[in-house]
Amino acid sequence: xxxxxxxxxxxxxxxxMLAAMSTARVGDDVFGEDPSINELEQxxxxxxxxxxxxxxxxxxxxxxxxxxxxxxxxxxVICDESSHVYQYEGGxxxxxxxxxVKLIQGNLGRITAEQVAAAIQPDDVHRPHTSLVSLExxxxxxxxxxxxxxxxxxxxxxxxxxGLSFHLDGARLWNAMVARNESAVQYGAAFDSISVCLSKxxxxxxxxxxVGKKTLIHKARRxxxxxxGGMRQAGFLAAAGIYxxxxxxxxxxxxxxxxxxxxxxxxxxxxxxxxxxxxxxxIIFELKEGHSAPxxxxxxxxxxxxxxxxxxxxxxxxxxxxxxADMIQQTIDTIKKY
Ligand SMILES: *Cc1c(COP(=O)(O)O)cnc(C)c1O
Numbered sequence: 151x152x153x154x155x156x157x158x159x160x161x162x163x164x165x166x167m168l169a170a171m172s173t174a175r176v177g178d179d180v181f182g183e184d185p186s187i188n189e190l191e192q193x194x195x196x197x198x199x200x201x202x203x204x205x206x207x208x209x210x211x212x213x214x215x216x217x218x219x220x221x222x223x224x225x226x227v228i229c230d231e232s233s234h235v236y237q238y239e240g241g242x243x244x245x246x247x248x249x250x251v252k253l254i255q256g257n258l259g260r261i262t263a264e265q266v267a268a269a270i271q272p273d274d275v276h277r278p279h280t281s282l283v284s285l286e287x288x289x290x291x292x293x294x295x296x297x298x299x300x301x302x303x304x305x306x307x308x309x310x311x312x313g314l315s316f317h318l319d320g321a322r323l324w325n326a327m328v329a330r331n332e333s334a335v336q337y338g339a340a341f342d343s344i345s346v347c348l349s350k351x352x353x354x355x356x357x358x359x360x361v362g363k364k365t366l367i368h369k370a371r372r373x374x375x376x377x378x379g380g381m382r383q384a385g386f387l388a389a390a391g392i393y394x395x396x397x398x399x400x401x402x403x404x405x406x407x408x409x410x411x412x413x414x415x416x417x418x419x420x421x422x423x424x425x426x427x428x429x430x431x432x433i434i435f436e437l438k439e440g441h442s443a444p445x446x447x448x449x450x451x452x453x454x455x456x457x458x459x460x461x462x463x464x465x466x467x468x469x470x471x472x473x474x475a476d477m478i479q480q481t482i483d484t485i486k487k488y
Contacts, residue, residue, distance in 0.1 A: 151454065151477075152454050152455075152456060153454060153455045153456065153473065153477045153480065153481055154456045154472070154473075155433075155455070155456060155457050155458075155466075155467035155468055155469065155473070155481075156456050156457065156458045156468065157350075157458070157468050157470075158322075158350040158351050158431060158468045158469070158470035158471075159349055159350055160470070160472070161353040161470050161471045161472045162355075162472065163353065163354070163355055163390055164353070164471075166393060166397065167353065167354070167390050167393045167394065170389045170390065170392065170393040171386050171387075171389045171390050171393075172386075173389075174186045174385045174386050174388070174389035175385060176383040176384075176385035176386060177383065177385065178382050178383065179205070179380070179381055179382060179383070179384050179385070180375070180380040180381070180382060184382075184383065184384060184385040184388065185385065186385030186386070186388040186389045186392065187205050187384055187385050187388040189388070189392060190203075190205055190359070190388040190389075190391045190392050190395075191203040191204060191205055191359065193392060193395060194346070194359045194361055194391075194395070195361055197334045197335075197338075197395070198334045198335060198337060198338030198344060198361045199334070199335040199338040199339060200338045200344070200361045200362055200363070201362070201363050201364040201367070202361070202362065202363070202364045202366075202367035202368075203359045203360065203361045203362075203367065204359065204360045204367050204370050204371055204374060205357060205358075205359055205381075205384065205387075205388060205391070206357070206358050206359065206360060206374055206379050207356060207357070207358070207379050207381065208349075208356075208358055209234075209319070209321045209345055209346075209347040209349070209350075209358040210234075210238075210239045210240075210242065211358065211374070211377060211379050212345035212346075212358040212359065212360040213234070213235050213239060213242075213284075213317075213319050213345050214235075214239060214242045214243075214246050214247075214377070215360055215370045215373045215374055215377065215379075216317045216343040216345060216360055216362075216370070217235065217242070217243055217246070217247050217249065217282065217284070217317070218246055218247045218373050219343070219366055219369050219370055219373065220281060220282040220315035220317060220342070220343070221247045221249045221281050221282050221315075222247075222248075222249075222279075222281070223247065223248030223249065224248065224249070224278060224279060225247070225249045225250075225278060225279050225280070225281040225282065226249060226250045226251065226252050226271060226278035226279065226280045226281065226282075227243055227249050227250070227251050227252070227281070227282045227283075227284055228251075228252045228254065228261075228266055228269045228270070228280060228282070228283045228284070228314075229251060229252075229253065229254065229261075229283070229284040229285070229286075230253070230254050230255075230256040230259050230260070230261050230285075230286065230289070231253040231254065231255055231256070232256070232259050232289065232290075232291035232292065233259070233284065233286050233319065234286060234290055234319055234321065235284050235286070235319055236251050236253065237291070246377075249278075249281075249282075250278050252269045252271070252278075252280065254266070254269055256289075256292075257292075258289060258292030258293060258295040258426065258427075259286055259289025259290070259291050259292025259295055260285075260287075260289060260292060260295060260297050260301070261285065261305075262301060262304075262305075263301060263304035263305045263307075263308050266283055266305050266308055266309075267308055270312055270314070280312075280314060281314060281315060282314060282315045282316075282317060283305060283309055283314055283315070283316050283317070284317045284318075284319060285297065285302065285305070285316075285317070285318050285319065286318075286319040286320075286321075287302075287318060287319075287320055287322075287323055287326045288322045288323070288325050288326045288329075288429070288430050288432070290321070290322070290432070291434075291460075292426070293426030293427065293428065293429075293432050293433070293434040293466075294322065294325060294409075294428070294429055294430035294431055294432030295426070295427065295429055295430075296325075296326040296329055296330050296429050296430065297326070299330070299332060299336060299340075302337075302340050303340060306340050306341070315342045315343070316340070316341050316342050316343075317341060317342065317343045317344075317345070318337065318340075318341045318343070318344045318345065319345050320337065320344050320345055320346045320347075321345065321346070321347040321350055321358075322347070322350055322351055322430065322431070323337065323344070323346050324346070324351050324352060324399055324402055325351050325402055325405075325406070325430040325431055326430065327399075328399065328400065328402040328403055328406070328430075329402075329403075329406055329429050329430050338361065341362075342362060342363070342366065343360060343361065343362040343366060344360070344361045344362070345358060345359070345360050345361075346358060346359050346361065348390070348391045348394055348395075350470075351398075351402055351405065351431060351470060351471070352391075352394035352395070352398045352399070352471075353394055353398050353470070353471040353472075354387070354390040354391055354394050355387065355390060356387050356390075357387050357388070357390070357391050359391075398471065401471070402430075402431070405430075405431040405469045405470060405471070405473070406428075406429070406430050406431055406469075408431075408469045408473060408475065408478045409428050409430065409431050409432065409433055409467075409469040410428050411478055411482070412433060412467065412469070412478055412481060412482060413425055413428040413433045413435075415481075415482040415485055415486070416433065416435055416485065419485065419488065420438070421437055421438055421441045421446075421488070422435050422436070422437065422438070423435075423436045423437055423438045423439075423463075424436045431468060431469040431470065432466065432467075432468050432469075433466065433467040433468075433469070434460065434464060434465070434466050435464070435465055436463055436464050437463045437464070437465070441463070442462060442463070443459035443460075443461060443462055443463055443464055443465045444459045444462070446459075446465060447459045447465060449488070450484070453484045455481055455484060
């Protein structure tokens with residue numbers, strides 16, 4: 151049996167989710183007539199205490215739509231240098247919005263209000279116009295690190311004062327909320343827009359949502375159509391999302407425990423130079439000199455354990471719904487022999 155830690159996107163829908171999908175009521179969502187999509191959007195908006203939500207095929211699309219909503223060509227977006235919106239969305243900020251980025255060197259993907267303040271451009275015709283600050287929680291490249299809500303509130307206050315929009319890439323926000331015992335409403339109150347994924351830690355086959363004010367989501371719906379993301383009887387996918395929101399959030403604590411157990415075993419290995427702090431479901435570790443990440447990943451693959459070499463000396467393992475306690479034990483037993 152393959153134990154797949156490459157990403158939390160590799161999960162397959164289980165019997166409960168499949169049953170919910172196969173019995174979903176559907177309609178044409180571009181006409182606004184899919185009852186399951188409407189229910190999922192309403193449910194998510196309510197969960198965050200925000201006015202409206204929009205279901206999209208991917209987190210890249212929800213992020214890119216949000217950026218398009220908040221900026222004009224020639225504007226600048228402030229974000230951490232490791233952000234998904236900058237590193238892993240194909241240059242979409244430039245491609246879709248004609249905006250540039252002001253990159254900040256954060257701490258494990260997290261930036262501070264002080265850093266944001268220093269990155270805002272002065273009102274000068276030579277300079278790009280700063281219009282948006284984008285955070286990522288949890289931070290993917292930061293090893294699933296979580297923000298302090300107090301720092302987010304400081305950045306929010308700064309954005310208000312300086313007239314900037316404030317977006318959250320919350321692909322794994324569910325993990326942060328469970329790890330830090332926070333509520334969705336606290337996040338809804340802090341941001342102008344939030345992107346959340348159903349296809350990662352919550353175990354859905356497809357789907358992300360953008361949450362925000364009615365006016366923003368109205369604009370976002372138009373942009374989604376332009377981007378080719380208007381789907382028809384997508385209620386089958388929304389039904390998976392409704393099932394996931396109802397059943398798969400609190401269980402994330404189990405994934406976090408599994409990640410910590412596995413990380414503790416890795417920390418004992420002589421070939422491991424350092425591990426990023428494990429707060430949620432992502433383990434990133436660096437190998438000592440003379441060891442190569444692709445080599446280790448290849449060796450693990452022979453034992454049917456799949457990981458990901460994110461750098462020549464760095465390996466990432468992601469724990470998720472389809473990783474059982476037995477699989478964690480089997481992985482630890484294998485690593486012990488190395
Ligand atoms: C996965 C991910 C996304 C969205 O990815 P899609 O594959 O387009 O759904 C966005 N932000 C972060 C931090 C991610 O890890």
